[in-house]
Every structure is written in structure tokens, then in C-alpha cells.
Amino acid sequence: MGKPTMINILGSLLLFCSVSLANQEIDRVIYLPGQPENVNFAHYSGYVTVNKSAGRALFYWFIESPSNPESKPLVLWLNGGPGCSSIAYGAAEEIGPFRINPNGKTLYMNPYAWNKRTAVANLLFLESPAGVGFSYSNTSSDLYTAGDSKTAEDSYRFLQRWFNRFPQYKYRDFYIAGESYAGHYVPQLSQLIHRRNEGIANPVMKFKGFMVGNGVTDVYYDLIGTFEYWWTRGLISDSTYKRLNDSCPESSIRASACKKALDVAKSEIGNIDPYSIYTHPCNTTGEIWRNVRAHYVSDQMFLSEALPWLKRAYDPCTQRYSREYFNLPEVQKALHANKTNIPYPWDICSDIVEYNWVDSQRSMLPIYQELIEAGLRIWVYSGDTDAVVPVTATRYSLGALKLPAVTKWYPWYDKEKVGGWSEVYKGLTFVTIRGSGHEVPLHRLRQAFILFNHFLNNKPMPRKTLNVQMVQSS
Amino acid sequence: MGKPTMINILGSLLLFCSVSLANQEIDRVIYLPGQPENVNFAHYSGYVTVNKSAGRALFYWFIESPSNPESKPLVLWLNGGPGCSSIAYGAAEEIGPFRINPNGKTLYMNPYAWNKRTAVANLLFLESPAGVGFSYSNTSSDLYTAGDSKTAEDSYRFLQRWFNRFPQYKYRDFYIAGESYAGHYVPQLSQLIHRRNEGIANPVMKFKGFMVGNGVTDVYYDLIGTFEYWWTRGLISDSTYKRLNDSCPESSIRASACKKALDVAKSEIGNIDPYSIYTHPCNTTGEIWRNVRAHYVSDQMFLSEALPWLKRAYDPCTQRYSREYFNLPEVQKALHANKTNIPYPWDICSDIVEYNWVDSQRSMLPIYQELIEAGLRIWVYSGDTDAVVPVTATRYSLGALKLPAVTKWYPWYDKEKVGGWSEVYKGLTFVTIRGSGHEVPLHRLRQAFILFNHFLNNKPMPRKTLNVQMVQSS
CATH class of the missing domain: 3.40.50.1820 (Alpha/Beta hydrolase fold, catalytic domain)
Incomplete structure (x- = not known):
């Protein structure tokens, strides 16, 4: 040539x-x-x-x-x-x-x-x-x-x-x-x-x-700020606030003391929508607790057992509509999606991906x-x-x-x-x-x-x- | 006898x-x-x-x-x-x-x-x-x-x-x-x-x-908590939060440094209803700023110039209806009120009483x-x-x-x-x-x-x- x-x-x-x-x-x-x-x-x-x-x-x-x-x-x-x-x-x-x-x-x-x-x-x-x-x-x-x-x-x-x-x-x-x-x-x-x-x-x-x-920006500062948010909104007790601050931000959130404090916090907070604390969840409140996942995945681990709702964002109602719509075969065809027949339905979030996350700065x-x-x-x-x-x-x-x-x-x-x-x-x-x-x-x-x-x-x-x-x- | x-x-x-x-x-x-x-x-x-x-x-x-x-x-x-x-x-x-x-x-x-x-x-x-x-x-x-x-x-x-x-x-x-x-x-x-x-x-x-x-319970603790509330809701800047904490709770709220910090806070907070921060004020938002009065009247003084909205509670609309209703002569008569012809109209709050408050624990x-x-x-x-x-x-x-x-x-x-x-x-x-x-x-x-x-x-x-x-x- x-x-x-x-x-x-x-x-x-x-x-x-x-x-x-x-x-x-x-x-x-x-x-x-x-x-x-x-x-x-x-x-x-x-x-x-x-x-x-x-x-x-x-x-x-x-x-x-x-x-x-x-x-x-x-x-x-x-x-x-x-x-x-x-x-x-x-x-x-x-x-x-x-x-x-x-x-x-x-x-x-x-x-x-x-x-x-x-x-x-x-x-x-x-x-x-x-x-x-x-x-x-x-x-x-x-x-x-x-x-x-x-x-x-x-x-x-x-x-x-x-x-x-x-x-x-x-x-x-x-x-x-x-x-x-x-x-x-x-x-x-x-x-x-x-x-x-x-x-x-x-x-x-x-x-x-x-x-x-x-x-999610910085594990230490985010946790400090999150716990203060919970306390100042009256979501948790004085003693749990102290326990969280004493046991979580400096150490790993996987540490047993931190996990226990998060468990107490969870029970104190109760059944609100943590993503929008002054609105009520959708009728099917069960949705809120499904498909749990975590934001703080530093140190290759997951908060989800400790704090199942410290999770991704959603609207419990609209996510239901999404799950239905994007699984319609005609919708997938129109979007040129799922051409390879993926062996699981389309979902809003993947538990497998989240639970096995290997690195998080x-x-x-x-x-x-x-x-x-x-x-x-x-x-x-x-x-x-x-x-x-x-x-x-x-x-x-x-x-x-x-x-x-x-x-x-x-x-x-x-x-x-x-x-x-x-x-x-x-x-x-x-x-x-x-x-x-x-x-x-x-x-x-x-x-x-x-x-x-x-x-x-x-x-x-x-x-x-x-x-x-x-x-x-x- | x-x-x-x-x-x-x-x-x-x-x-x-x-x-x-x-x-x-x-x-x-x-x-x-x-x-x-x-x-x-x-x-x-x-x-x-x-x-x-x-x-x-x-x-x-x-x-x-x-x-x-x-x-x-x-x-x-x-x-x-x-x-x-x-x-x-x-x-x-x-x-x-x-x-x-x-x-x-x-x-x-x-x-x-x-x-x-x-x-x-x-x-x-x-x-x-x-x-x-x-x-x-x-x-x-x-x-x-x-x-x-x-x-x-x-x-x-x-x-x-x-x-x-x-x-x-x-x-x-x-x-x-x-x-x-x-x-x-x-x-x-x-x-x-x-x-x-x-x-x-x-x-x-x-x-x-x-x-x-x-x-209103305790000047020192109430102020600490109020400033933290403002900061954690994002109403004020980091620097103003620090200024407020440095100059107000320990000293008198009448002290010039505190008053100045409160002025800055006021301008940062803007035109919200401080009594209900996530709702909108009534149409006639002007009402909010009227008849200013103070909660913290310790030391025989008043915050009102410094922070005119740090005041009593109201609903800016319903208070307007009250002002109209309770000034109707037939209402006053029915209530056996104002029999002595008080020389001022009935109002929701009295500026005179507040501004001249002489003792506050x-x-x-x-x-x-x-x-x-x-x-x-x-x-x-x-x-x-x-x-x-x-x-x-x-x-x-x-x-x-x-x-x-x-x-x-x-x-x-x-x-x-x-x-x-x-x-x-x-x-x-x-x-x-x-x-x-x-x-x-x-x-x-x-x-x-x-x-x-x-x-x-x-x-x-x-x-x-x-x-x-x-x-x-x-």
C-alpha cells in the first residue's frame, strides 16, 4: 500500500x-x-x-x-x-x-x-x-x-x-x-x-x-453528618447517637459495636421512608424493605444486614411500574434490549452486583x-x-x-x-x-x-x- | 352576731x-x-x-x-x-x-x-x-x-x-x-x-x-440547639454557624457580636416561614414579618431588631381571619368582651407587652x-x-x-x-x-x-x- x-x-x-x-x-x-x-x-x-x-x-x-x-x-x-x-x-x-x-x-x-x-x-x-x-x-x-x-x-x-x-x-x-x-x-x-x-x-x-x-462522598464525614442528621431530626435517641459516633466513623462500619449501634438506630427510626422523611411511603410499604442494598461499601463490605434501609433511592410506587414496564417483551424489543435473553428479569437494582462489590474508595x-x-x-x-x-x-x-x-x-x-x-x-x-x-x-x-x-x-x-x-x- | x-x-x-x-x-x-x-x-x-x-x-x-x-x-x-x-x-x-x-x-x-x-x-x-x-x-x-x-x-x-x-x-x-x-x-x-x-x-x-x-425552656441549651437546627437544615453557612455558637449562647444575646451574627443568619435564611420550614407562607407573605416579637427575653431585652422572625407562632392566613372576626362588634358582644372599650383593637399579639417585658427566667x-x-x-x-x-x-x-x-x-x-x-x-x-x-x-x-x-x-x-x-x- x-x-x-x-x-x-x-x-x-x-x-x-x-x-x-x-x-x-x-x-x-x-x-x-x-x-x-x-x-x-x-x-x-x-x-x-x-x-x-x-x-x-x-x-x-x-x-x-x-x-x-x-x-x-x-x-x-x-x-x-x-x-x-x-x-x-x-x-x-x-x-x-x-x-x-x-x-x-x-x-x-x-x-x-x-x-x-x-x-x-x-x-x-x-x-x-x-x-x-x-x-x-x-x-x-x-x-x-x-x-x-x-x-x-x-x-x-x-x-x-x-x-x-x-x-x-x-x-x-x-x-x-x-x-x-x-x-x-x-x-x-x-x-x-x-x-x-x-x-x-x-x-x-x-x-x-x-x-x-x-x-456518597467520604465515609468518615458522611457518617458523622448522617448520624447528626438522624439525631437533629429526632429519629434516634441521645444514647444511640453517642453509640454511633463512638463506634462507627473512626472504625470500620463492619465492626461489631458499630453494627449493633446501627441495629438500635434502625429500630428507633421505625417504618419511615428514610429517603424522604416527611412523606409517607407508597401503599405497599413492603416495597421499601425489598431488594436491600448499601451505599457504604468501603472495606469491601456491606451494611445491608445491619441497616437494610440505608440503601439506594426509590419511589416505592414508581419502581413497581418500572419493573412491570421494562419487563414487557414488546418494550424490550422496542428498546433493542435483552437481545441475548438474560437469564433473570430486568430489575431496578441487582443484589448480586451490590453484595459482591469488590472495591469502594x-x-x-x-x-x-x-x-x-x-x-x-x-x-x-x-x-x-x-x-x-x-x-x-x-x-x-x-x-x-x-x-x-x-x-x-x-x-x-x-x-x-x-x-x-x-x-x-x-x-x-x-x-x-x-x-x-x-x-x-x-x-x-x-x-x-x-x-x-x-x-x-x-x-x-x-x-x-x-x-x-x-x-x-x- | x-x-x-x-x-x-x-x-x-x-x-x-x-x-x-x-x-x-x-x-x-x-x-x-x-x-x-x-x-x-x-x-x-x-x-x-x-x-x-x-x-x-x-x-x-x-x-x-x-x-x-x-x-x-x-x-x-x-x-x-x-x-x-x-x-x-x-x-x-x-x-x-x-x-x-x-x-x-x-x-x-x-x-x-x-x-x-x-x-x-x-x-x-x-x-x-x-x-x-x-x-x-x-x-x-x-x-x-x-x-x-x-x-x-x-x-x-x-x-x-x-x-x-x-x-x-x-x-x-x-x-x-x-x-x-x-x-x-x-x-x-x-x-x-x-x-x-x-x-x-x-x-x-x-x-x-x-x-x-x-x-422556650433554657436560654443556653435552646440557643445551642436552635443554631444546630439551622445548620443541619442548611439554613445557614458554616461560618455563620460558628459565629453564632462563638458569640451567643455563653454571652447575652444582646451582645453586639451575637446580634451581628443573628443579622447574617437572618439574611442567609431568607423568606421562609421559620415556624414551619417546609411549607410555604400564606399568599400575603407580608404578614409573616408583622408584629414582631421575641421568645428569648432574658436579661430584660429583646431580639426583635436582630431577628424579627424569631418570634411567636402564627399561621399568616388564619391570623388574618382572627383579626377580622374578633374585632366584629357583634362577636365582642356575644363573647362579653371589650365591655370597657379598650382604646386599641383586639390583636393577635401585643407589641407593647412584649417589648417592655421586665423579667424572664x-x-x-x-x-x-x-x-x-x-x-x-x-x-x-x-x-x-x-x-x-x-x-x-x-x-x-x-x-x-x-x-x-x-x-x-x-x-x-x-x-x-x-x-x-x-x-x-x-x-x-x-x-x-x-x-x-x-x-x-x-x-x-x-x-x-x-x-x-x-x-x-x-x-x-x-x-x-x-x-x-x-x-x-x-
Whole structure:
């Protein structure tokens, strides 16, 4: 073969592009069973193989913005667990355009979907790691060896190949967002992308920053803050508060004294929804206690026996609808999902993946430091009525970064009502959402939408002076 | 005059009784303007002179139980401020049978009124001290010299004379309850009654115990707990939290550093309803900032300039209806109120009384200790979404009593839902009400009613095991 000519190069590129475009066209979702009439955006779903020899493939659902998707950024959304599906949570009950009706068969539109309205984004949902949702591995041991590192590596590999399938998104502004145990996934994947982009002038993944909500961040500070949250809400006794603080944060949460203290705490707290402490659980309260899983998986162990509800986020009702809908054969066909006949039903979370999690970094704070220094846009938010990864946990974790305040703590407003509070630190913006549980876009649709827009536009949350009447009468 | 004969004595007693009964008959409320149809209980209102030479008279509203009032205990209810009316709060928007419609002219029945249903009580509302509501003094300096001591003394005098007007309530089981700054009034009056009853075999006031809700208790512990509440709810910044703790609890809240820190806190908190932090204020949010008053009046000074909302309880809408209704001449006439043409309109709270408050005990804890030792029934409760006298404040204050736990912290249930939490200490029962603001019977009618019944029956709050389905699925 001689030197490549310009004609050769262009030809190859065209061939490559048409193959890519053909591949993405295969993934296009033509019609989703039970969908409402006003679907005015393109969406795609399918598999990206991340390890051919192991037969490991991750399932994604990609939803474009209805207007000018080519001018809008790309946002990858991740849910936590570990072991929980971003389709079940992010797409179906939080930020995605479709919500499932209680019949488990039909859909309706989310008025505050993050792909819609003004200035928003194209949304990529990923079920990660293999073993979660429709994502699978033909090497069954993969499901028993998942952990932080492999999740980040597989997600990175997924992104590389996904960008090849959707080349029109290469060099597009790219963000990552997620909640709960994705408090690990999001910074870890961000760090990987950032490091591998270093030295490249115009990287394919034009990574701009990330946002984490009610995220697991640092075992020590999160625990201190969680116990204080429980005590200050009156969920636990004085003596149990002391026992928890004496036995858990400094030692391993697996230590017997800590486990016992957590058992007492559990019985004191009783049958509330810890993800949203002032609302009532769905009728079938049994759901709350099912499919237990853990957020604090440091030291390769699990809290689930000790504290079965210290778990992933959910709405006990909507998750039921999801379980029904995404197991309908016609839905799976429409989504190009489960082509290999996975030997278990699709579920919102995988117990196997979670219970066998092999590595969990104790702290994300060094990653925050690295990526703040790199100048990435970093926002952290917290729904403030969540007792699982509570606002106090996040405050203590972020406090340990000792970032100077640029704009001091202030209430942010929506329609003259306090939506929550915010402080802009050097390199990081923190936002709380008042009265919201763990899944902020589920509990506070409109406020979450405002938050997302301000994150994308890198604008501090809206500050409002009191209206005239109030100032006059005070 | 010779020795009194038995006939003479009996005659005098009968005369005395008929005079008393005639006096109470004068106070009977025949018809209240705009009242609903189903009023099936007797009620009375009017004045009791507590100091004849000064012309000081306190206004009361007494509401009997509809069924067998003669077998039910008597409960005195007090609201705080200082300077606020128990008619405005307790009677009209909390525990009384009548609630005012938004038109300010008609009434409807409160389904969970504390005088109604099973096993409840006869309710006595008192506007105290003179200068509050319809209570007045012909010696205007009285309004400028109100304080804890005089309030207790006048209330005691009121009770003595009220029992003479309603002799059928003498020797009847008698309780006192109240909220907010009545966290002072209730224990102080209880102490007075207890002390003056000592050595009397069968006292007229058969005082059995008291209950305080979201009550101001101890300046130091209350402040520590209030600041922690603000921080853990994300209402204030880390730095302001530190400033408040450094400058307020140990020193006087009037100290300039503390005042400045409170100013910063105020601006950080913004326009929320501090009495119920997760609900929205009424449309006319201006109401919230009106008629400012203070709870922490120790050292004879006032917080109001520093923190105008750290004030008495209210519902900004219902208080507007009260202001309209109780100023209607026909209502005042029906209630035998304002017979002397008080030179200012009836209002929910008196600024004059509050701003000139002359004495406020720093701590109620010594009184608690004394009355616990005396074996009185003492219950303390807390609506847990109140930022003004928050649950943490009460926990720190009660914690300082170092009472041993008899029944450890547990969730109490109503209809299989967690109503709040409770711990039974030796000599004192503490109950929280989940998701309730400052005025518990306003925010959580049913839960407050359950609480009151359990207090009267001296039964711990209902403990429920999880239902079968939940246990099985966990």
C-alpha cells in the first residue's frame, strides 16, 4: 500500500461515518409501547460491547433534545446503588422525558424532563456496571467482581465506543451527572476522562464538568453528618447517637459495636421512608424493605444486614411500574434490549452486583481536589429531607475541602419562594433543594430543572430580593 | 352576731353557690355570630378581675366538653409570645372547637377539637397577661411592666376567682398546657399552684400536671440547639454557624457580636416561614414579618431588631381571619368582651407587652426538677419542622436534666404511619410530631389530638409493630 491520498482519507472517513450512522440508526427507537402522542425528539437505545472476550455489554438509552439537539451539550446520567439502573431511576422517574403510569403499560410526558425546554441537553442514560438492568456479561464471574474501578473503566470504554457510534457528538460539550452512590461513579469517571484527555489538544470527549446529588462522598464525614442528621431530626435517641459516633466513623462500619449501634438506630427510626422523611411511603410499604442494598461499601463490605434501609433511592410506587414496564417483551424489543435473553428479569437494582462489590474508595475528596484544580465545573446538590445521604453528610464532606467561599450562603428563589440554599466556593458550587428527598428530580421536578439549567449555564442559583410588600411590612 | 348555725352556714353556701352560678350564667355564650349548626356544648366567656385597685381584668373563654363535662378534667391552655393571645392561637386555630373561615365572619367546627370526642377535656383559654387580647388594665403602666412573675401571679389569681365562679370545677382534675413562650408560663404557674397547694389536703385546684409544646425552656441549651437546627437544615453557612455558637449562647444575646451574627443568619435564611420550614407562607407573605416579637427575653431585652422572625407562632392566613372576626362588634358582644372599650383593637399579639417585658427566667429546668420530684405528670412535645423553638433546642434542654430513660426512644404510630418519636424518662415524657411546625395542633390536628389523649390518660404514645407484610418482605 502506498501513501494515503486525500481522496483515500476522505473515502475512509465517509465509510466510517456511514457505518457509524447506520449503527446509530439501528439503535433508533421508532415507537415505545404505550407512548404518548407528543414525542417530538429522537431517541436511541442498545448495547455497546465493552469487553468482547468476556462478552460484556452495557445498555444505554440516549434521548435527544427536541429542538436543535446539535447545538446542545451531551449529559451522561448515572444512578448508584451500587447495582441500580439509570433507566429505572434517572430515565423513568427522575430526569427522562417518559414517566410510567400506574398500570405499568403506558407512558406520560415529564413536563420538566432535562432534554426539553430551553437551553437544555441531550441525555445519555447508562446501566452500569455489567449485571445492572439490561447490561450483561457472558462471563458470569464479572457480576461477582464488580467494583468502583471496573465500573469506571467499563464506563470509559463504553463512552469511547458510543462516541464512535454517534460521531456527531464528538467534540461536543460533555457533562456527567448522577446521584447517590454515583457520588463515586461520577467523580471517578470524570477523573479518568480528565486524565486521559491530558495533553490532547481537541479530545473527542470535550469534558467540561460534573454534578453530583445526595452523593456518597467520604465515609468518615458522611457518617458523622448522617448520624447528626438522624439525631437533629429526632429519629434516634441521645444514647444511640453517642453509640454511633463512638463506634462507627473512626472504625470500620463492619465492626461489631458499630453494627449493633446501627441495629438500635434502625429500630428507633421505625417504618419511615428514610429517603424522604416527611412523606409517607407508597401503599405497599413492603416495597421499601425489598431488594436491600448499601451505599457504604468501603472495606469491601456491606451494611445491608445491619441497616437494610440505608440503601439506594426509590419511589416505592414508581419502581413497581418500572419493573412491570421494562419487563414487557414488546418494550424490550422496542428498546433493542435483552437481545441475548438474560437469564433473570430486568430489575431496578441487582443484589448480586451490590453484595459482591469488590472495591469502594473511602473518599472522593482527593478526586474533587484534583478536578477543582483542573478547572472543571463542579456542582454538588442535596435534597435536604433525605436521611440516607443527608445534607449534613455532604456539608461535612465538602467542608473538609476547606474551599474559600466566593458567594456566601444565600437562599435561592423560584417564583418568590425559597427553593433551597446555595454557596459558591472557589471551584465548586453547592446547592440544597428545600423539602426534597433523595431523588431530587422526582420530589422537586421544577426546582431540579432550574438547578440543571443553572449548572449548564454556569450561573449561580437565582437570588431574589424580598418583594416590595414584604420589605415594607417588615 | 351569734355563732353561725348549721342552717346559717348552709344558707350562706347556697347563696354563694347561686351567686356563682348566676355569675357563670352571665358569662354563657348564647350564640356566636356565624357559628355552625352543630354546637352541642356549652361555652362561657368574660372577665375576671385580678387586681381591683389597678383595674386589671383577664379575659377567658371556657369551652365545655359536649358529653358529660362533669366527668372530664379541666385544662387551661396558654399561648406565648410573650404578648400573644390564647384566643387567637389556641382557641381559634389550634385546639378550640371553632375555626374561622377566610371571610373572617363565619365559623366551622374543628374535627379534632380537644374538648370533643372520647375521653377529652373542658378547655379554658386565658388571654394573659393584661394588655394581651381583650385582657386589660385601667392602670396603663401595667402594660409596660409585664413579665414572667406578674403573669404567673395574675394567672394564679385569675384561677382562684374563676374557680369561685365555676365551683363545679373545684376539686376536679386540673392540667395546664401551652406552647412556645408558654414554655415559661406553664411551668411557672404550675410551680405556683403546686407550692400553694402544699400542706392542703384537698386543694381547690386539684393540679395533676402540665404539657408544653415547642416551648422556650433554657436560654443556653435552646440557643445551642436552635443554631444546630439551622445548620443541619442548611439554613445557614458554616461560618455563620460558628459565629453564632462563638458569640451567643455563653454571652447575652444582646451582645453586639451575637446580634451581628443573628443579622447574617437572618439574611442567609431568607423568606421562609421559620415556624414551619417546609411549607410555604400564606399568599400575603407580608404578614409573616408583622408584629414582631421575641421568645428569648432574658436579661430584660429583646431580639426583635436582630431577628424579627424569631418570634411567636402564627399561621399568616388564619391570623388574618382572627383579626377580622374578633374585632366584629357583634362577636365582642356575644363573647362579653371589650365591655370597657379598650382604646386599641383586639390583636393577635401585643407589641407593647412584649417589648417592655421586665423579667424572664433564664431557665425552666429548676422548675422541672422541682415538679418532677413532686410527682406531677409532665409531658413535653415538639413539632419537628419548627426552626424557632426547634426539636434540637428542646432535646438539649431536656438532656440537661439527665433523666434516666424508662422507655427508650421509639417511633409512635397512627394508622400504621410514624406520627413522630417518643422517649419516656423517669418523671417526664417527651414526644415529637413528625413534619409539624411550631403550632402542632394547627399543622397536625389528628396527631396532636392523639398526643393530648395519651397525656390525659397518662399512657405512652402508641407503639406499633410493623405490619405482617412488611416484616415478611424485609
